[in-house]
Amino acid sequence: MSEPLRPTTSRRQVLRGAGGLTLGLPFLPSLLPREARAQSRLPGPRFVAMATDHGALRGSNMYPGADGLTDRMEVYPGHTIARGSLQRRLAGTSASLSPVLTAPATLLSDRLVRKLNVLRGLDINFYIAHHRGGHLGNFAGTSGGTAVKTPIVTIDQVMAYSPAFYRSLEGVRQRVIAAGQDMSYSQTNPTARTGPVTPVRATRSPTTLFDQLVGVPQTTTTTTARKPIADLVLEDYKRLRDGNRRLSMSDRRRLDDHIGRLDDIQRRLRAQTRTCAGSTRPPNGLSDGTNTTNRAFYQSLNDVIVASFICGTSRIAVVHASSGFHDYTGDWHQDVAHKFTLSDPQRLLVEANQRFFEWVFMDLLAKLDVDEGEGTSYLDNTLVAWTQESGYWTHNAQGMPVVTAGGASGFLKTGQFIDYRNQTMGHEVKMTDTLNIPFEEKYEWPGLTFRQWLGTALQAMRVPRAEYEQPDRPGYGDPYSEAQWNTKYVPGVFANAGSVLPLLRA
């Protein structure tokens, strides 16, 4: 028999998601008696990574105007950055920070703008081209240059297996919710931290995710009266691994990997006597990939993520969205993303990214921005980060746009537009002048490293640097930097990549 995770309340907040899905949130801790609240302890910060393919948005389309950068600050000798407070601009019923960062004024409210950060000038310092895991620190396995060959686990997995993050796994059904396209990478035996790094298979069904994270478990045993068989299944694998039948060493390692997975199933089964009453299961058949289906699909995913966070069945989600936030039916990759310098493709890129921002990113923020107690909302206790695959140029990741929301339980200062590019220097990218691109768009200015952003995210999740940093490799991710770029940075940029990004620490 299942028991509710927390006392239910007669006052439920119901969030209505797009696509007809209604999610009933089962409780609001603020509605608990004051005594109970005083005793409550929030579980710790949460992390949501959202990623979209391509990028190559002109700065004037992606970022707030430079007139909003009211302050300058020399963070390292020879490297000056700029910041300003985010201010939305209203036009009719719309509010915007930039052409991409535009949504209905009711959604992009002043309240949520104060919880955003827009970060410009975070560089992966080599030609990475297309990648999946680069968003979260795995710079290998790309279609670009040959610089980084060794895959590493992504930061979500570092958090997931850090004792500093999940101090307790009580009630946790999935350490990481991986949804959409693959983006998260882990070792084959993440608990033991052994084995090769492989993609974590992302779930493509909000319904399946709901069943796994929120719904009443269906698979504990063939009948509810019997003990789950997980213990015996685990024993079966150990029986083979430790038996006297001939196996290779690599066979045994493979069994170890599987045993690690079964351990996790066993742990979750023990936790599955709890359920999150009141949540509504998404309908079957939701799919992504087109402009007409993406909205309902990703908003349903958002519903499940929020429900899981509120139920405490997970605290990390990574969502790699498919392309398709557009009506273009030709070859988006070749004829839009690669032609980003031309006006029509750039317009299509802006439209698609604006839809993602409004339909997915802001939708999640709104759903998370409900009271969690102690004067905070779930969003306040979360770090949501949206990154794009490329920076100013398709294939290049210099200037990876990062839009964040939430303060990670008081760790991050929000409401800022920060331009980390060195305002005192720049260098011209080899590009002809015939493309009719505004002067400012033709220049890439060295900023700070994307590694520093990744380390900042880890620290915001309270993961100590000692857990993830390699000697002489501050920050997170392979520190490779192309020679042509190295000369453009002042020494402090690399030396301080392990620190929290300037101006972000609350």
Add this chain to the structure above:
Amino acid sequence: MSHTTRTLVLVALTSGLLGCTGTIGDVTGDAAPAGSSPSSSAAAGPGGSGPTSEPGTTGPTGGPAGPVTPVAPSAPTFSCDANAVPPSLPLRRLSDLQYTNAVRDAIAFALGGDAAAAPVMTALQGALVQLPVDDPAHVPEAPSGSYSRLAQDLAQAHADAYYAIAVAVGAQLGRRERLGTLLGTCATDAATDNDATCVDAFIRRFGERVYRRPLLDDDLAFYRRFYGGAVTGGIDPAGIGDIVAGLLSSPYFIYMVEHGETAQPGRKNVFSLAPQELASRLAFQFWDAPPDDALLNVARSGALRDPASYDRELARVLADPRAQKTLDEFYSDYFRLQDLPDVSTSNAFKAFAGTDLPMSMPALRQDMKKELLDFARQLTWTTPARFADLLTSEMAPPRGAALAALYGTPGSTTAAPRPGFLTRAAMLLSGVVRTRPIAKGAFIRKWVLCDSIPPPPDNAANTPLDTKNRSTREAVELLTEQPGTACAACHKTMINALGFATESFDALGRARTVERLFDDNGKEVGQRPVNTSVVPRVALDDMRTASGPADLVRLMAESGKPQACFARHYFRYTFARWESDTPDGCTLERLRKGAVGGEDLRGVVRTVAQAPAFKERSFD
């Protein structure tokens, strides 16, 4: 595969239309004939520095170093060292398809047939959809393209799905009304003193099917424990359900567990496979399914150790219709049918397509895929032909209405000869008004010939073609073949010509003699003659000319390179791992010889199962 996933996967082979190639190949050199490592990007092996290295093929710039002679170079071969010890894949996981078929087979076995299993499989859909899909994108060595079977990762989602499916099957089969079917009358008669024996018999019988080998006594004792106690007072259906779930969760069910049988003299840690293990290899290789009763019986008798009996079983397995369906999976990956692009709905494309663009583009795409699979089926099974015929045969399988309309009426001016698979619409469709000769050429160079192409300069793909009043070929030449540029070193010698040769077909796969030029509004603004005359340099020092697609595929077939490359492809598909030229040389050479002409395609398919490597395993 979703559009986005496919886009990412395809980047390596298709991003080259614009500029100086963009990303022609992924950095892992996935299709490179790379000696001992798939991560190598050197041009080795056939046409490279392997056993039969050819002059002029090892330089990263691809330029012919030696004197140019208009003769065909000798065909590549592999070196065979019979004492070499091939690596083995650790505990090979069944593919998603194989696993699903194994679940169906187990249920059908328990319930007495496929018809009885069907409703149970339907009821299991909620659990089955949790199983991660294996596709080439999950092959770390080559995310831009390989074979689904090579996806051997074990994610938490796999383990979760295996467990959920096993429990769900147990819940379905562990029902009182099914006890008699599963266990026999001993489960439903009035007597209870035979119940324990009845359960044991079920474990042995069902267990052998699931394990694909007989259970040992300790296995029996172990699975009894899933019942949850002694069998007293009648048989508990839920206990039977948990036994079923336990057996379906077993590593013997989920993996191809092989212990080997007899040590191979002089080859350290190499053992012949036990008959049951061999039966599993045969069945999963050619049926994507577990062994049937007949194969299990032959294995149980030990007769599979006898070469003549083995060959008889192999012939029976290949004669089963499932073998054709399974080989479709290989051909689908070999032809890269998952990469078929989407089609633009721009005004320009609509004007370009004209009345040939059917209302249902999905139907046309389906016709295109079906044509290639039917083509391969016919040449492999119906009228077995040699591998070269895959490249050169004009055999035309019956086509769907949409594709037939596109190709034109036989005998008309639009119905041009279509030799081999490279001239079929599925290989020509670009999705936009213009063809993509760079992508076509890169595909042939890397995927069909197994040559590697050096990585392009950064951001090369970001320079658009200047197509004003130019044919696609002219625009590509202007951008990528300027003398003295880094672009030309690869494009002029390795890539473009292979794509230009089929410019006699447009972006929808229709035959043409002129290229019509359109503006963005769909207005035809001019025409340019099509030029398919090329020096394809199939081997890089082969300077013979080709006047069009027929010449190109003839030169390719004569070179022996596609055959050697095909050997690599079929090796990967069979062994679910990358080849290593030295220890795998014997198997590769056996396949290559078959493909060059010693065997028809059916024989090539068969010969892999007769290779020693198929019948043995190393335990390093």
